[in-house]
Amino acid sequence: MSLYFTKDHEWIRVDGDVATVGISNHAQEALGDIVFAEVPDAGKSLSKGDDAAVVESVKAASDVYAPVGGEVVEGNAAVGDDPSLINRDPEGEGWFFKLKLSDPSELDGLMDEAAYREWVATL
Amino acid sequence: MTAVNPSGWRPSSPATSGSEMQPTVTGNRALMLEEPLLFEIGSRDQTGVDIEQREGGNRLGGLERSGIDLPGLSEPEAVRHYTRLSRQNYAIDLGLFPLGSCTMKHNPRLNEKMARLPGFADIHPLQPQETVQGALEVINRLAFWLIDLTGMHGVAMSPKAGAHGELCGLLCIRAALEARGDARQVVLVPESAHGTNPATAAFCGYRVENIPATKEGRVDLEALKTRLGPDVAAVMITNPNTCGLFEPQMKEISDAVHAAGGFVYCDGANFNAIVGKVRPGDLGVDAMHINLHKTFSTPHGGGGPGSGPVVLSEALSPYGPLPFAAKYPDGSFKMVEEEHAGEEHPDAFGRMVAFHGQMGMFTRALTYILSHGADGLKQVAEDSVLNANYLLRSLDDVLDAPFGFSGPCMHEAIFSDKGFADGFSTLDVAKALIDEGFHPMTMYFPLVVHGAMLVEPTETESKANLDQFIAALRSIAEKAKASDPSLKAAPVYAPRRRLDETLAARKPILAYKTPAPDGVSAAPLAGGG
Numbered sequence: 118m119s120l121y122f123t124k125d126h127e128w129i130r131v132d133g134d135v136a137t138v139g140i141s142n143h144a145q146e147a148l149g150d151i152v153f154a155e156v157p158d159a160g161k162s163l164s165k166g167d168d169a170a171v172v173e174s175v176k177a178a179s180d181v182y183a184p185v186g187g188e189v190v191e192g193n194a195a196v197g198d199d200p201s202l203i204n205r206d207p208e209g210e211g212w213f214f215k216l217k218l219s220d221p222s223e224l225d226g227l228m229d230e231a232a233y234r235e236w237v238a239t240l
Numbered sequence: 241m242t243a244v245n246p247s248g249w250r251p252s253s254p255a256t257s258g259s260e261m262q263p264t265v266t267g268n269r270a271l272m273l274e275e276p277l278l279f280e281i282g283s284r285d286q287t288g289v290d291i292e293q294r295e296g297g298n299r300l301g302g303l304e305r306s307g308i309d310l311p312g313l314s315e316p317e318a319v320r321h322y323t324r325l326s327r328q329n330y331a332i333d334l335g336l337f338p339l340g341s342c343t344m345k346h347n348p349r350l351n352e353k354m355a356r357l358p359g360f361a362d363i364h365p366l367q368p369q370e371t372v373q374g375a376l377e378v379i380n381r382l383a384f385w386l387i388d389l390t391g392m393h394g395v396a397m398s399p400k401a402g403a404h405g406e407l408c409g410l411l412c413i414r415a416a417l418e419a420r421g422d423a424r425q426v427v428l429v430p431e432s433a434h435g436t437n438p439a440t441a442a443f444c445g446y447r448v449e450n451i452p453a454t455k456e457g458r459v460d461l462e463a464l465k466t467r468l469g470p471d472v473a474a475v476m477i478t479n480p481n482t483c484g485l486f487e488p489q490m491k492e493i494s495d496a497v498h499a500a501g502g503f504v505y506c507d508g509a510n511f512n513a514i515v516g517k518v519r520p521g522d523l524g525v526d527a528m529h530i531n532l533h534k535t536f537s538t539p540h541g542g543g544g545p546g547s548g549p550v551v552l553s554e555a556l557s558p559y560g561p562l563p564f565a566a567k568y569p570d571g572s573f574k575m576v577e578e579e580h581a582g583e584e585h586p587d588a589f590g591r592m593v594a595f596h597g598q599m600g601m602f603t604r605a606l607t608y609i610l611s612h613g614a615d616g617l618k619q620v621a622e623d624s625v626l627n628a629n630y631l632l633r634s635l636d637d638v639l640d641a642p643f644g645f646s647g648p649c650m651h652e653a654i655f656s657d658k659g660f661a662d663g664f665s666t667l668d669v670a671k672a673l674i675d676e677g678f679h680p681m682t683m684y685f686p687l688v689v690h691g692a693m694l695v696e697p698t699e700t701e702s703k704a705n706l707d708q709f710i711a712a713l714r715s716i717a718e719k720a721k722a723s724d725p726s727l728k729a730a731p732v733y734a735p736r737r738r739l740d741e742t743l744a745a746r747k748p749i750l751a752y753k754t755p756a757p758d759g760v761s762a763a764p765l766a767g768g769g
Contacts, residue, residue: 147690152745175741176684200746 122233156192187216282311340682340694343534351604376573391521394557401546405529424473457483480650494524513651516618536605547601623699657691
């Protein structure tokens with residue numbers, strides 16, 4: 118299993134050919150209290166960079182992009198029911214969706230955890 | 241200030257002992273009245289109006305009216321309820337309303353006087369047109385003023401507010417592209433644009449792509465040029481932009497977009513800063529909405545409906561929506577509708593509204609324009625920019641001004657939360673401004689600025705008002721930097737303390753529930769705090 122991050126503050130945890138996607142701790146801190154989340158339905162096909170999910174806080178609404186392409190296997194219904202889960206456990210239980218990778222080489226340009234944390238510290 | 245009352249004398253009360261605040265029986269505090277919900281004032285078993293039953297049944301064709309579950313209130317009860325609530329609210333007629341990007345300027349009373357003339361106020365959209373020639377002339381004359389002020393070719397008067405105008409503009413662009421058989425899919429929106437722009441483009445079925453902002457808070461021209469291509473239908477630019485800055489490369493941007501076969505939409509929400517100074521038509525803009533309820537002083541917020549006419553370039557004018565008020569050589573006016581658009585305006589994409597737009601706002605806006613004149617409107621722009629720069633430079637030693645180095649701002653000053661003590665935020669500053677008797681500024685927008693505070697004083701504020709606001713904001717900012725815990729308690733003088741906005745958004749209670757009897761835990765009521 119390996120963990121990747123994007124400059125848009127999404128994380129991607131890859132297990133075999135399935136990637137789980139969520140937003141980073143830094144992203145949830147910047148957004149503040151999250152009050153609404155909409156995740157994609159299973160079966161939806163996403164290309165890298167597509168709008169995949171929506172997250173809304175008391176301060177702002179934001180799109181979550183598909184950091185890699187693939188077919189959605191599962192959207193996390195739990196964050197739709199209780200968006201505060203994203204604030205409490207952004208990089209664990211607060212995941213948004215899982216997708217089946219269509220092209221694993223799309224992971225190549227992404228940051229690893231150490232590189233991401235180092236980059237966030239400079240923001 | 242001191243010239244009128246040099247000694248500073250004020251009537252005073254004799255000193256009393258025990259003057260600390262005591263609770264009152266009613267919960268009222270003199271003129272600050274505590275107000276229950278309508279459901280708590282009236283009972284659903286009573287009625288405020290006593291209508292006699294008609295002989296031989298009711299007037300509802302045999303339908304029986306059963307309980308509608310609304311409280312029965314008398315007229316004074318209903319009137320007092322809403323009047324009391326209005327006293328707990330803030331309004332432009334009460335004080336400075338520095339809500340950035342909203343241009344909350346004074347609404348002149350002359351506008352109201354004109355809008356209330358019976359020939360404007362008491363007419364109906366279905367009246368014969370011969371009987372409303374004056375009203376049609378108002379629409380037509382305002383249309384020509386808007387065309388003149390923007391240097392454009394045509395105008396669609398009917399859109400009802402800014403975002404509605406954006407929709408109208410993009411529909412014109414789509415109609416123009418379809419007319420040449422060009423199915424472009426993408427609309428580019430810079431980060432410094434208004435939040436409604438990407439929403440409008442998505443609503444029209446376009447794919448939205450962002451163009452980054454430069455460090456200076458302007459459109460990254462090189463990134464824009466690189467992205468332009470045969471799939472780009474339009475670029476939507478807000479100018480002056482949401483970072484409070486003018487986009488000096490606007491003409492170059494327009495030329496590049498046109499060379500690539502696309503159209504330029506300009507969000508005119510910030511037109512107040514440039515009215516009479518810059519004509520967007522000269523900058524290559526193809527469509528721009530004008531918020532009459534901002535730049536041209538018609539009321540908005542709770543005070544009245546918006547109105548968002550869209551000015552159009554020569555290329556887009558043929559596709560503008562119906563109807564419009566046209567003037568004929570014999571001096572008469574006519575609404576051009578579908579029935580006779582065949583000869584006069586055959587390529588209209590359709591219509592935006594059932595009738596012709598916001599007549600009351602047209603009357604007010606034309607009154608404003610005529611009472612200012614061309615030179616007065618120019619001074620409006622200059623004074624609004626002067627006021628914003630005075631505010632920016634009076635506070636940039638205590639608040640971080642992220643684009644302060646980019647030169648003068650337009651009619652909005654923007655600050656960030658950089659330098660606040662740990663745990664202190666823009667929200668705390670906004671709440672403390674309520675205690676100081678001001679409506680807070682726009683906060684957390686634009687998104688490119690961390691903890692953004694977007695302050696738009698408008699030209700209608702005096703220097704004395706600005707100085708008072710600056711002193712209040714300065715004191716609050718100093719507290720935020722010094723971890724002053726009193727800031728976290730704000731507001732303390734408002735009718736309600738700090739509300740739980742997160743809970744309100746996560747679990748909104750949108751309908752009244754009767755509290756359960758017998759002390760069983762009742763449904764929580766909205767508000768409180």
